[in-house]
Amino acid sequence: MHSPQYMVWPDIQFWLGFLIFFCGLSLHRIGPAFKRSNSGKPLILLGFILTFLPSGQLSSIENDFYIFMLNNLPWIFLSSSGIYFILFGSQIYWENIKSIKILGLLLILSSWIYFFTFIFGTFDADLFLIFANIIGMLFAFFYIIWAIKYIESRTPNAAESLPLSESEKKYVTSILIRNLGGNLDED
Amino acid sequence: MKIDELLTSIVDGSTLVSLLFLIHLLCSYHPYHRILPLIMANLFFIFLAISINLFILNPNSSLFIILKLSITNSIISILYFYPFLFIFITLFIVKLSLRKRPEDPLLKLLD
Numbered sequence: 001m002h003s004p005q006y007m008v009w010p011d012i013q014f015w016l017g018f019l020i021f022f023c024g025l026s027l028h029r030i031g032p033a034f035k036r037s038n039s040g041k042p043l044i045l046l047g048f049i050l051t052f053l054p055s056g057q058l059s060s061i062e063n064d065f066y067i068f069m070l071n072n073l074p075w076i077f078l079s080s081s082g083i084y085f086i087l088f089g090s091q092i093y094w095e096n097i098k099s100i101k102i103l104g105l106l107l108i109l110s111s112w113i114y115f116f117t118f119i120f121g122t123f124d125a126d127l128f129l130i131f132a133n134i135i136g137m138l139f140a141f142f143y144i145i146w147a148i149k150y151i152e153s154r155t156p157n158a159a160e161s162l163p164l165s166e167s168e169k170k171y172v173t174s175i176l177i178r179n180l181g182g183n184l185d186e187d
Numbered sequence: 188m189k190i191d192e193l194l195t196s197i198v199d200g201s202t203l204v205s206l207l208f209l210i211h212l213l214c215s216y217h218p219y220h221r222i223l224p225l226i227m228a229n230l231f232f233i234f235l236a237i238s239i240n241l242f243i244l245n246p247n248s249s250l251f252i253i254l255k256l257s258i259t260n261s262i263i264s265i266l267y268f269y270p271f272l273f274i275f276i277t278l279f280i281v282k283l284s285l286r287k288r289p290e291d292p293l294l295k296l297l298d
Contacts, residue, residue: 018258022207026214061252065259072266079273086280101284108277115270125267129196133264136200140232143201144208147228155221 010056014066021047071122075114082107195244196260202236203261205229 007015020043028040051066052073058066085104089097164172209229212222240253248256 015255019210022210023214026211029211030215030217061255061259065263068263068266076266076269079276083276083280086284090283090286105281105284108280111273112277120270123267125263127267129192130264130267132193132196133200133261134268136197136202137204137261137265138200139197140201140204140208140236143232144204144229147225147232151221151224151228 008056008059010054010058011062013050013055014058014062017047017050017052019047021051023047072119075111075119078107078111078114082109082111191244195240196264198236198240198244199257199260200264202233202240202254202257205233205236206258209233 024040024043024045024047026040027037027043030037030040052070054066057063082104085100085107087104089100089104209226212226212229216222237250237253240257241248241250245253
């Protein structure tokens with residue numbers, strides 16, 4: 001197998017899936033914490049399907065990458081689900097949900113068992129190159145932080161905002177009541 | 188291991204993060220966010236990283252292949268690194284799941 005100069009459809013589908021997946025992740029971050037963008041999760045799912053269900057034979061680079069990801073997918077899925085369930089069960093505003101937390105802990109335990117049983121033995125990469133790659137990522141990350149800080153510092157200060165109107169006050173109060181509990185009439 | 192491979196690996200990681208940040212800037216756009224200066228700064232970084240990779244480190248390769256390799260190598264590195272990170276995540280998560288929420292006088296007022 002080799003990588004052709006032009007892209008065949010399965011490769012296009014693979015990379016398009018990746019792009020849609022990351023677009024979905026970014027879109028999912030829009031909006032307040034308790035109400036995310038509606039299009040985020042469907043896009044994540046679509047990207048995932050396009051990436052992991054190729055319509056034909058992938059080229060060499062894509063195929064190696066696909067197989068590596070596919071091998072790691074079960075334990076990454078188990079660990080991510082475990083983390084999600086424990087965070088969900090230990091919510092900040094509501095009561096702890098013990099059964100969900102126990103399920104999360106079991107998922108994390110099973111992800112470690114899967115990792116040591118099936119994945120650990122296959123890890124044969126050069127660790128220096130892995131750490132060099134991580135250093136490169138950190139370098140870009142710090143550059144982005146610096147760029148944001150620099151650009152924000154050069155943004156002129158906005159004029160003092162007007163106080164909230166009655167309807168805005170009511171809206172903010174309803175958000176707080178919805179998320180912290182309590183009674184709107186008590187106010 | 189040659190120094191070229193090490194430098195290529197560093198540049199690959201930088202390329203992936205800056206590409207993801209570009210996608211994030213475009214997808215999370217809203218009218219109150221001035222993204223143009225950030226996009227310019229980010230594009231400058233991407234072009235610099237790709238130029239170093241294409242013209243200095245791998246002059247015989249093509250832009251297409253370099254971009255694909257940058258993304259694949261970096262995501263594979265993340266997957267290799269994840270178990271190390273997952274050790275700390277597991278410890279943190281276990282600690283979190285055993286923690287009891289302290290009494291909050293403000294939240295108590297709501298009852």
